[in-house]
Amino acid sequence: MAFDVLVVDDDGDGISGATVGIIFTSILRGKADEETDSDGHATFDGYDDGEIEVFVNGRSYGTYHYDDGNGITITI
Numbered sequence: 001m002a003f004d005v006l007v008v009d010d011d012g013d014g015i016s017g018a019t020v021g022i023i024f025t026s027i028l029r030g031k032a033d034e035e036t037d038s039d040g041h042a043t044f045d046g047y048d049d050g051e052i053e054v055f056v057n058g059r060s061y062g063t064y065h066y067d068d069g070n071g072i073t074i075t076i
Contacts (some may be wrong), residue, residue, distance in 0.1 A: 002045040004071035007036050007056055014040020014076065021055035025063065 005022070007015045020042035023031040034042035053063045054074060061074045 001019060001048055002043060002069065003047070003066040005034075005036075005042045005044070005054060006071055006073045007040045007042070008073060008075050010075065012062040012075075014038070018042075018056050018076070019058070020074075021058075025051040025053065025056070 005020045007018045007019075007020060009015055014036070016036055016038045018036045018040070019033055019067045021031060021033045022044060032044055032047070034044060036042045041051060049065075049067045051063060051065055054072060056076055058075055061076075064072050066072060
């Protein structure tokens with residue numbers, strides 16, 4: 001299972017080099033970090049669908065539900 005977090009600025013342009021962290025709301029699942037690519041995408045692979053809290057560069061941007069193949073867009 002994979003999902004994508006897209007980090008964009010106010011103009012909708014992808015932000016490269018941002019650290020995206022996710023913390024699974026289930027305490028048994030832990031956390032993961034990825035860096036955005038040149039288009040602003042951070043891909044997380046190998047995780048089951050569920051609830052996550054999303055952080056960009058250490059700041060929380062809320063809790064989201066993700067599904068395999070879907071994405072979350074965060075504007076910073």
